[in-house]
Amino acid sequence: MREKYEDMNKKELLQIAKVYGIKGRHKMKKEDLIKAIKKGKKPLKEIKKIEENLKGEIKKKTLQDHLELLPKEPGVVFVNWQVDTACLETNEGELKLVGGKKEILDLPVKISEGKGYIKVEEGITVKATIGFKKRGHFKTVISSESIVVPRGSALKKTELKWGKIDFKKRKVEKKTVTTKPTKEMEKKKKKLEKEAKKIKYIRYPKE
Amino acid sequence: MNKKGFLSIVLHSHLPFVKHPEEEFFLEENWLYEAISESYLPLYIAFTNLKEKSAKFQITMSMTPPLVSMLQDNLLLKRFNRYLKNRIELLKEEFSSTAKGEIKELFKFYYDRYQDLYRVFNDELKGDLIYGFGELFNEGLLELITCSATHEVLPLEINDKIKEVQVYLGVETFIKAFGREPRGIWLAECAYTLGIDRILSKHGIKFTILDTHGILYADMPPVYGVSAPIISESGVAFFGRDPESSKQVWSALEGYPGDFNYREFYRDIGYDLPEGLIKKYLHPAGFSFDSGIKLHKITGKVPLNKKESYDRNKAMEMVETHAGNFMFNRELEAKYLLGIIDREPIMLAPFDAELFGHWWFEGPDFLESVLDKVYNFSNVIETINPYDYLVKYPVNQISEPSTSSWGDGGYFKVWLNEGTDWIYPYLHVMGQEMITLAKKYKNPTLLEKRLLNQMSRELLLAESSDWAFLISVGTAVNYATNMEKFHINAFYTLEQELNNKKINLNFLEYLEEKDSIFPFIDYNIFK
Numbered sequence: 026m027r028e029k030y031e032d033m034n035k036k037e038l039l040q041i042a043k044v045y046g047i048k049g050r051h052k053m054k055k056e057d058l059i060k061a062i063k064k065g066k067k068p069l070k071e072i073k074k075i076e077e078n079l080k081g082e083i084k085k086k087t088l089q090d091h092l093e094l095l096p097k098e099p100g101v102v103f104v105n106w107q108v109d110t111a112c113l114e115t116n117e118g119e120l121k122l123v124g125g126k127k128e129i130l131d132l133p134v135k136i137s138e139g140k141g142y143i144k145v146e147e148g149i150t151v152k153a154t155i156g157f158k159k160r161g162h163f164k165t166v167i168s169s170e171s172i173v174v175p176r177g178s179a180l181k182k183t184e185l186k187w188g189k190i191d192f193k194k195r196k197v198e199k200k201t202v203t204t205k206p207t208k209e210m211e212k213k214k215k216k217l218e219k220e221a222k223k224i225k226y227i228r229y230p231k232e
Numbered sequence: 233m234n235k236k237g238f239l240s241i242v243l244h245s246h247l248p249f250v251k252h253p254e255e256e257f258f259l260e261e262n263w264l265y266e267a268i269s270e271s272y273l274p275l276y277i278a279f280t281n282l283k284e285k286s287a288k289f290q291i292t293m294s295m296t297p298p299l300v301s302m303l304q305d306n307l308l309l310k311r312f313n314r315y316l317k318n319r320i321e322l323l324k325e326e327f328s329s330t331a332k333g334e335i336k337e338l339f340k341f342y343y344d345r346y347q348d349l350y351r352v353f354n355d356e357l358k359g360d361l362i363y364g365f366g367e368l369f370n371e372g373l374l375e376l377i378t379c380s381a382t383h384e385v386l387p388l389e390i391n392d393k394i395k396e397v398q399v400y401l402g403v404e405t406f407i408k409a410f411g412r413e414p415r416g417i418w419l420a421e422c423a424y425t426l427g428i429d430r431i432l433s434k435h436g437i438k439f440t441i442l443d444t445h446g447i448l449y450a451d452m453p454p455v456y457g458v459s460a461p462i463i464s465e466s467g468v469a470f471f472g473r474d475p476e477s478s479k480q481v482w483s484a485l486e487g488y489p490g491d492f493n494y495r496e497f498y499r500d501i502g503y504d505l506p507e508g509l510i511k512k513y514l515h516p517a518g519f520s521f522d523s524g525i526k527l528h529k530i531t532g533k534v535p536l537n538k539k540e541s542y543d544r545n546k547a548m549e550m551v552e553t554h555a556g557n558f559m560f561n562r563e564l565e566a567k568y569l570l571g572i573i574d575r576e577p578i579m580l581a582p583f584d585a586e587l588f589g590h591w592w593f594e595g596p597d598f599l600e601s602v603l604d605k606v607y608n609f610s611n612v613i614e615t616i617n618p619y620d621y622l623v624k625y626p627v628n629q630i631s632e633p634s635t636s637s638w639g640d641g642g643y644f645k646v647w648l649n650e651g652t653d654w655i656y657p658y659l660h661v662m663g664q665e666m667i668t669l670a671k672k673y674k675n676p677t678l679l680e681k682r683l684l685n686q687m688s689r690e691l692l693l694a695e696s697s698d699w700a701f702l703i704s705v706g707t708a709v710n711y712a713t714n715m716e717k718f719h720i721n722a723f724y725t726l727e728q729e730l731n732n733k734k735i736n737l738n739f740l741e742y743l744e745e746k747d748s749i750f751p752f753i754d755y756n757i758f759k
Contacts, residue, residue: 079722080715081717081721083658097649140653173426175634178449183453188627189627192467
């Protein structure tokens with residue numbers, strides 16, 4: 026992992042020696058360069074101090090503008106944003122959620138930052154946008170990626186497709202199969218669903 | 233004779249990457265030493281016992297990149313040997329001095345056990361568990377699979393490029409450790425959402441495992457329930473958890489590990505020993521913590537100080553009873569399922585590997601007994617790995633699995649909630665910055681390259697699901713919070729040094745030694 030000085034060539038060692046400000050480095054032989062670099066290293070104590078600092082609060086706010094939309098559970102998504110509003114005309118804006126082509130939410134928000142958990146329809150694909158109204162038109166400031174809202178129940182589709190994976194081509198070859206859902210299996214699936222929801226599995230550490 | 237069904241046991245082996253060269257004794261490093269001595273080595277011994285008895289069996293096990301990296305780390309392995317030696321010395325002193333009767337016998341039992349573990353680890357395996365499991369993999373008994381790079385919950389990762397890096401590094405780490413491509417992957421926390429299949433397919437992954445509802449709620453309802461895999465359009469097979477098989481072992485209410493004759497997890501001599509012995513053998517500062525030496529059985533619903541002594545023989549009797557019961561129930565299940573579907577069903581039971589041995593002390597013995605019994609005595613079921621089931625039944629229903637995880641509640645609230653949601657904006661922005669830097673630095677100097685590689689490691693370690701999990705479940709909250717912040721701050725510190733062209737080589741070298749996961753990493757993977 027950590028590269029050994031002995032394995033480095035002289036050019037690489039010279040780059041490191043430059044970082045340490047080792048004088049006369051260009052005239053040194055490889056062995057002397059290595060000795061000088063090792064001597065020039067800072068004590069572990071100082072590093073430990075840096076490490077302790079790194080475990081403290083995160084000093085830096087995320088500098089880039091961002092808007093995240095994440096799935097949490099059936100019908101619930103998490104939205105979080107931060108925008109540098111210095112060059113915007115206003116900090117008063119709107120958060121819109123769009124599912125398909127339909128607008129499903131429009132909330133007044135501060136454009137600069139915010140977060141929240143929002144209830145939406147299960148199973149749809151949604152996208153979040155933050156912007157503001159200008160002369161009656163919505164002006165987009167930032168948009169999220171689209172996500173699928175988790176669904177907490179089975180679908181009632183009946184279409185059946187079958188296939189065989191061609192692992193070399195990484196494709197699915199479609200096949201015709203006559204198997205149909207049986208009443209017994211439908212009953213079994215309902216039982217499985219109920220059972221799976223009921224079981225509390227042990228996790229370590231315990232959830 | 234044709235069997236009526238297949239049992240597929242899948243063990244997920246994972247620990248977060250924890251390495252602290254800055255301290256000689258660091259308590260959280262014990263997670264690894266406990267897992268090796270209580271789970272991974274006993275499981276290896278159980279599998280090799282079966283091999284020596286010529287029992288043909290199939291079991292699947294994931295080995296995550298952080299675990300693989302730690303099992304190959306010289307410092308951690310050296311400290312693991314110290315961990316074993318200290319316990320051997322402590323037990324020797326205990327059983328040869330004050331202890332009497334059954335307690336003395338138990339000290340002797342543990343002494344022999346740790347001696348044996350030390351011998352297997354050092355003499356048989358030469359300290360290389362990866363080699364040991366790899367041999368079983370090559371012999372076709374153990375199907376090893378990989379996992380995403382740092383166990384990130386992929387549906388909570390916004391950037392597709394980062395998702396891809398997670399899968400790519402999972403595959404690369406596996407190839408470097410075991411010499412060939414993995415056929416399967418364990419998605420961290422069995423977490424899935426639309427589109428992940430395309431990334432898996434691109435990197436040659438043939439199958440993965442989801443919780444029951446990931447299959448049952450698929451976009452085309454599965455004709456076989458979870459008794460057969462479904463396949464996605466991009467050519468990845470998805471197997472679902474069979475709750476019947478899982479609950480007997482893992483249910484908090486009715487699982488076998490709760491039997492009163494099994495060893496009690498919470499009563500540990502680490503809390504009873506005099507400070508002098510703790511300082512001498514367990515921790516120089518004299519902290520009380522789990523030593524792995526536990527002398528009592530569950531006994532019943534009684535306080536810890538009322539627990540009775542552990543009876544190893546009685547516990548092993550229960551192992552046999554429970555293994556027989558487990559096989560019997562799977563046989564009944566297979567017969568029933570074969571009556572309602574037109575193919576031999578697969579009953580897939582996924583577990584955390586650390587459940588066996590660390591949490592449920594007798595777990596590896598139970599697995600050994602189940603695999604032995606199924607091979608020698610069952611005319612109804614046999615064990616199989618998911619890939620071989622696909623070979624046997626190559627034609628499967630095409631359907632897109634549902635967004636899901638195997639965490640509490642079945643989705644993502646364990647990792648995304650009021651206590652942890654501060655993490656994700658950082659991961660998002662850091663990921664974007666890493667991609668930008670990878671594109672920008674086309675011809676870096678040697679030092680810049682090393683720094684960019686280390687930034688990649690810090691980003692990936694910050695993405696680990698473990699920190700959010702520990703914060704949510706209230707275990708090691710301070711440590712998990714500190715580590716999350718450490719990786720984020722380390723990333724930004726390095727970035728600042730890069731931008732200012734003022735690289736602190738000493739600090740970089742320290743990080744390279746401490747967060748030494750993926751020694752082969754090249755930041756260009758983020759391009």
